[in-house]
Amino acid sequence: MKVLDGAAQGKELQLDADVVVVGSGASGAVVASLLAEARQDVLVLEEGSHVTPEAYGAMRPTTQMRTLWRDAGLTFAVPLGDTPVINVMMGKAVGGSSLLTGGVCFRIPDNVLNEWHDDHGLEEMTPAALEPAFESVEKTVKVQTVPTWMRSPSTRIFGEGLQKLTGHALKPLRRNMEGCQGHSRCNFGCPAGAKLSVDRTYLPRAVEKGARVYSHALVEKVLVEGDRAVGVRGRWLNGVDGGRTGKFTVRARRVVVAAGGYHSPLLLLRSGIGHSSGMVGRNLTLHPSFRVMARFAEPVHGWRGALQTAYSDAWNDERFQLNGMFTPVGVLAATMPGVGPRHAARAHDMAHLAVFGGLIHDEGGGHVRRGLGREPFVTYRLAEEDRHAMGRAMKLMGEAFLAAGAREIFLPILGMDGLTPDQFRALDLDRVPRSRVECASQHPLGTCRMGRAPGSSVVDPDGECWEVKELFLADGSVLPTSLGVNPQVAIMSLATRLGWKLRERPLRG
Numbered sequence: 074m075k076v077l078d079g080a081a082q083g084k085e086l087q088l089d090a091d092v093v094v095v096g097s098g099a100s101g102a103v104v105a106s107l108l109a110e111a112r113q114d115v116l117v118l119e120e121g122s123h124v125t126p127e128a129y130g131a132m133r134p135t136t137q138m139r140t141l142w143r144d145a146g147l148t149f150a151v152p153l154g155d156t157p158v159i160n161v162m163m164g165k166a167v168g169g170s171s172l173l174t175g176g177v178c179f180r181i182p183d184n185v186l187n188e189w190h191d192d193h194g195l196e197e198m199t200p201a202a203l204e205p206a207f208e209s210v211e212k213t214v215k216v217q218t219v220p221t222w223m224r225s226p227s228t229r230i231f232g233e234g235l236q237k238l239t240g241h242a243l244k245p246l247r248r249n250m251e252g253c254q255g256h257s258r259c260n261f262g263c264p265a266g267a268k269l270s271v272d273r274t275y276l277p278r279a280v281e282k283g284a285r286v287y288s289h290a291l292v293e294k295v296l297v298e299g300d301r302a303v304g305v306r307g308r309w310l311n312g313v314d315g316g317r318t319g320k321f322t323v324r325a326r327r328v329v330v331a332a333g334g335y336h337s338p339l340l341l342l343r344s345g346i347g348h349s350s351g352m353v354g355r356n357l358t359l360h361p362s363f364r365v366m367a368r369f370a371e372p373v374h375g376w377r378g379a380l381q382t383a384y385s386d387a388w389n390d391e392r393f394q395l396n397g398m399f400t401p402v403g404v405l406a407a408t409m410p411g412v413g414p415r416h417a418a419r420a421h422d423m424a425h426l427a428v429f430g431g432l433i434h435d436e437g438g439g440h441v442r443r444g445l446g447r448e449p450f451v452t453y454r455l456a457e458e459d460r461h462a463m464g465r466a467m468k469l470m471g472e473a474f475l476a477a478g479a480r481e482i483f484l485p486i487l488g489m490d491g492l493t494p495d496q497f498r499a500l501d502l503d504r505v506p507r508s509r510v511e512c513a514s515q516h517p518l519g520t521c522r523m524g525r526a527p528g529s530s531v532v533d534p535d536g537e538c539w540e541v542k543e544l545f546l547a548d549g550s551v552l553p554t555s556l557g558v559n560p561q562v563a564i565m566s567l568a569t570r571l572g573w574k575l576r577e578r579p580l581r582g
């Protein structure tokens with residue numbers, strides 16, 4: 074795939090396009106390919122670098138994080154009240170966060186669509202209306218059910234314990250992959266090229282149909298004349314260290330912003346757009362996620378098999394989902410408690426560890442504001458019911474591991490050592506401050522939400538900004554609520570719906 078390097082462009086460049094797309098991640102790639110296939114002249118601007126799948130698949134996790142992740146994976150949301158510091162991970166590269174996924178694919182759950190339809194007045198948000206978009210995405214990125222034989226011993230053991238404890242069996246996950254060999258490092262780039270991220274699917278299709286994709290192109294402002302978006306302005310960056318080279322201006326008949334849940338609202342705020350609703354940057358949801366680990370007497374070899382293969386939605390009514398996972402052992406070892414010889418003993422025991430993850434279907438407790446430099450200033454307050462769900466999920470996961478015969482439980486609580494079965498059973502998790510929970514997020518959503526009225530939302534039901542005509546938002550920021558499941562298929566399906574609508578809508582001027 075041919076990508077033009079912004080770092081190699083001149084001091085000042087003027088470009089024209091029918092449609093300019095800001096961001097080349099999961100949503101931007103979908104819209105770009107659909108519009109390029111409809112013979113529109115599409116220009117995609119991406120702040121990050123372009124790295125081929127062969128190159129990132131061969132990188133060590135630490136190199137890959139410094140090359141493809143925003144802030145080398147160290148972005149966080151500032152906690153308010155009894156809330157954990159949440160490490161919010163995002164991609165910054167051609168292909169965006171799509172490169173970093175575990176490949177997990179879920180459609181938007183029916184109960185979430187019902188809420189969007191009934192409570193948010195989004196009439197087209199029904200399973201039947203979205204079916205063609207879901208199907209189109211799943212076909213393009215080859216979503217398939219993960220066979221049971223790919224489950225790692227870690228996932229199998231947890232599943233056995235959960236079933237013994239509660240009667241609920243794990244369900245197989247679906248993933249976008251072809252030829253997965255179970256290297257168990259999807260988040261750091263698949264060494265076998267099996268994960269079908271958008272740099273392997275939608276973006277090459279867009280380029281083949283004439284779309285121009287620039288890397289190292291940071292968009293700083295959406296240009297507006299009267300009540301209409303007419304292009305964007307920004308600067309070329311000098312590779313991953315972000316130094317300055319030159320500037321660009323793009324004149325376009327339509328602007329599509331697909332910069333993700335953190336950076337789309339930031340771009341609007343920096344462009345002076347969206348103040349009338351007061352909603353830009355608000356309602357951030359994160360799906361706070363954490364893992365519980367357990368040590369077994371016999372070796373588990375949890376790294377054998379695929380990274381994510383099974384899940385349980387049996388507790389979705391209680392606001393959490395259990396998702397199977399494993400972490401590359403080098404990374405996992407670094408998270409174990411203890412120092413010196415004690416830590417060495419823990420690292421030596423890696424083969425005996427099993428891991429499972431929990432994800433909270435959270436309320437919109439976050440707020441993205443302009444920061445001092447390039448990045449936004451983001452705060453997040455965990456809602457009371459989410460705080461409770463977090464404790465309930467940890468307790469359940471620990472008990473499931475004990476039912477499977479675990480000798481020691483490691484909770485994601487800062488300063489807490491491994492717990493014997495008796496210590497774990499005696500622990501009252503409701504008394505542990507949530508600010509001590511080791512928590513991460515890969516799903517910032519909802520910061521430019523879609524709705525029926527300008528006062529309570531940023532974009533209309535078709536994704537067009539209420540305040541500025543011909544300015545569309547395509548990414549996870551438009552989701553009216555969190556999903557409770559991993560969002561890439563939801564985001565790509567809504568982007569597909571937008572692309573289909575824009576194909577039919579005449580380009581003006």
Ligand SMILES: Cc1cc2nc3c(=O)[nH]c(=O)nc-3n(C[C@H](O)[C@H](O)[C@H](O)COP(=O)(O)OP(=O)(O)OC[C@H]3O[C@@H](n4cnc5c(N)ncnc54)[C@H](O)[C@@H]3O)c2cc1C
Pocket residue numbers: 095096097098099100101118119120121162163164165166167168169170171172173174175176177178179260290291292293331332333334336337340515516548549550559560561562564
């Ligand atoms: C580690 C990790 C694991 C994940 N695993 C899964 C999973 O298994 N299943 C799942 O469903 N989801 C997963 N996700 C989430 C999924 O990847 C995202 O929800 C999805 O990619 C979001 O799409 P997007 O288009 O909104 O944003 P992104 O894909 O993040 O793309 C936004 C792009 O815009 C660029 N950009 C931002 N601002 C500007 C600007 N001003 N100018 C130019 N470019 C800009 C960014 O650099 C980025 O490349 C994971 C995410 C991460 C980080």
